[in-house]
Amino acid sequence: MKKVGVATRWGLHTSTAGGLGEMLRRAEQMGETAAQIFVKSNRRWEMPSLDGEEAKEFRKGKKEQDLWVCSHAGYLINVAGSDETRQKSIRALAEEVRRAEELGLEAVVVHCGSRGEKEPSEARRRAVEGFQEALQRSGTQRVKLALENSAGQGSALARDVAEWGELVQSIPDQRRAACLDTAHAFAAGFDLRTEEGRSRLRVEVLREIGQENLVVIHANDSKTECGSGVDRHEHLGAGKIGTDGLRLFLRDPSWAGIPRIGELPPGEREDRENLAFLRASCSTT
Ligand SMILES: [Zn+2]
Ligand SMILES: [Zn+2]
Numbered sequence: 414m415k416k417v418g419v420a421t422r423w424g425l426h427t428s429t430a431g432g433l434g435e436m437l438r439r440a441e442q443m444g445e446t447a448a449q450i451f452v453k454s455n456r457r458w459e460m461p462s463l464d465g466e467e468a469k470e471f472r473k474g475k476k477e478q479d480l481w482v483c484s485h486a487g488y489l490i491n492v493a494g495s496d497e498t499r500q501k502s503i504r505a506l507a508e509e510v511r512r513a514e515e516l517g518l519e520a521v522v523v524h525c526g527s528r529g530e531k532e533p534s535e536a537r538r539r540a541v542e543g544f545q546e547a548l549q550r551s552g553t554q555r556v557k558l559a560l561e562n563s564a565g566q567g568s569a570l571a572r573d574v575a576e577w578g579e580l581v582q583s584i585p586d587q588r589r590a591a592c593l594d595t596a597h598a599f600a601a602g603f604d605l606r607t608e609e610g611r612s613r614l615r616v617e618v619l620r621e622i623g624q625e626n627l628v629v630i631h632a633n634d635s636k637t638e639c640g641s642g643v644d645r646h647e648h649l650g651a652g653k654i655g656t657d658g659l660r661l662f663l664r665d666p667s668w669a670g671i672p673r674i675g676e677l678p679p680g681e682r683e684d685r686e687n688l689a690f691l692r693a694s695c696s697t698t
Pocket of ligand 1: 561594
């Protein structure tokens with residue numbers, strides 16, 4: 414993936430309330446050049462069917478607006494979980510991937526799963542096979558599966574960058590992708606307030622994930638302390654990472670051209686401020 418000379422895109426997780434057309438209008442109004450959506454309710458298994466006409470309109474509108482869009486898979490999905498959860502997760506993820514492809518999205522961001530009582534290696538094997546099965550079942554060709562790093566909350570996989578990398582590298586070439594969340598990395602022990610912490614994260618991500626696989630950055634501040642292992646997002650600059658740490662991390666030339674998305678509590682003023690923060694953090698000069 415060539416990043417040189419590519420403008421860096423930025424936006425927020427954007428609501429689809431009122432339909433996908435409404436979402437596009439919202440994105441345009443806010444001036445977003447990238448956005449993330451849910452293609453179904455994020456806290457339920459059920460999926461009301463996707464209207465083919467609405468999907469077509471969305472693809473067209475997204476192109477006209479030159480908007481980069483990814484989806485975030487449902488929070489219940491755990492491909493490393495117990496047999497029943499895992500089967501449900503594979504089915505649900507396959508359908509989400511199919512929808513994302515129908516909508517012309519760039520990637521589906523998904524959590525790597527939680528190991529519960531299982532040995533880490535066994536949990537990773539289940540996750541890897543689960544992701545591959547979901548991709549196969551989806552019958553899709555193009556949309557990428559972007560595995561996200563975790564804060565390590567509970568027994569979540571991919572707190573450790575090497576473990577996250579092992580999972581990412583197991584995804585077939587054409588579909589392989591990763592999503593780096595700054596709040597998760599901070600909660601996982603990377604102190605983004607210091608040059609040492611930022612550079613350690615950069616070195617590990619470039620080595621284990623590879624710049625070409627990193628397709629989106631979740632730019633979130635953190636309510637919780639560095640190393641807490643607890644995932645709580647905070648408005649940009651208002652959390653424990655703070656303005657300087659986040660800005661310096663996002664301005665790193667290694668991440669130039671990679672879209673950044675804030676996943677933050679919505680609000681008219683907050684959205685405006687978070688977007689201004691992201692826009693100002695794109696420059697590498
Ligand atoms: Zn995230
Ligand atoms: Zn999070």
